[in-house]
Amino acid sequence: MQEILAAVSEWLLPLLIAGIMITGFAKRIPIYNTFVDGAKSGFGTAIRLIPHLIAMMVAVSVFRASGAMGYLIQWLEPVLHFLHIPPEVAPMGLLRPISGMGSLALMTDIFKTHGPDSWLGQLASTMQAASDTTLYVVTVYFGSVGIRKMRYALKVGLLADLASVIGSVLAVYILLGPMPK
Structure with missing residues (x-):
C-alpha cells in the first residue's frame, strides 16, 4: 500500500500540470501567453506587498530584540499556568501568529534544548x-487586494x-499524558 x-504522490503534481495544459489546449486557450500574463500580474502584486511585509518584519524584529517577549511572558505567567502552557513554549504560541520563521526558530531551540521527541518538543511541533x-x-491577502x-x-x-494553542496543549496532554517534571 505504501508503494502505491x-x-x-510522485506523479500527482506532473499529472495535474499535464491535465491543466491538456484542458487549456482543448479549449484553445493560448497557454504560454496566459501564463506570462499571470506572471506579470503576480509581479505587480509582489511589489505592492513589499512595504507591508517589511513593516511586519521590522516590528517582529524590534519586539524580539527589545526583550519585550520576556516581559510579556512574565506578565502572562498566571494565565499560562491556568491554561497549563509551559513557559518554554509560550513564546512560540505568542510569536506564531506574527512570524512563521520566528516561531520555527523558537521550535528549533526547544528541540536543541529538550529534544524533538520530548513532551515540550511534541507540544512545540503540534503548536x-x-x-x-x-x-x-x-498582511498579504488583504494588502494584495487593498482592503x-x-x-x-x-x-x-x-x-x-489562541484556540490552536490551547487545543495543542490539550491534544498533547491527552496523547502523551501530563508533562514530566
Whole structure:
C-alpha cells in the first residue's frame, strides 16, 4: 500500500500540470501567453506587498530584540499556568501568529534544548502545525487586494490562534499524558 501511495504522490503534481495544459489546449486557450500574463500580474502584486511585509518584519524584529517577549511572558505567567502552557513554549504560541520563521526558530531551540521527541518538543511541533501566521496572512491577502478594514478578520484569526494553542496543549496532554517534571 505504501508503494502505491508513494507512486501516486510522485506523479500527482506532473499529472495535474499535464491535465491543466491538456484542458487549456482543448479549449484553445493560448497557454504560454496566459501564463506570462499571470506572471506579470503576480509581479505587480509582489511589489505592492513589499512595504507591508517589511513593516511586519521590522516590528517582529524590534519586539524580539527589545526583550519585550520576556516581559510579556512574565506578565502572562498566571494565565499560562491556568491554561497549563509551559513557559518554554509560550513564546512560540505568542510569536506564531506574527512570524512563521520566528516561531520555527523558537521550535528549533526547544528541540536543541529538550529534544524533538520530548513532551515540550511534541507540544512545540503540534503548536507549529495547528496554527497559522495570522498577521502575515492578513498582511498579504488583504494588502494584495487593498482592503484596509481588517479588524474583525484579525480578531477571528487571533482567536483561532489562541484556540490552536490551547487545543495543542490539550491534544498533547491527552496523547502523551501530563508533562514530566
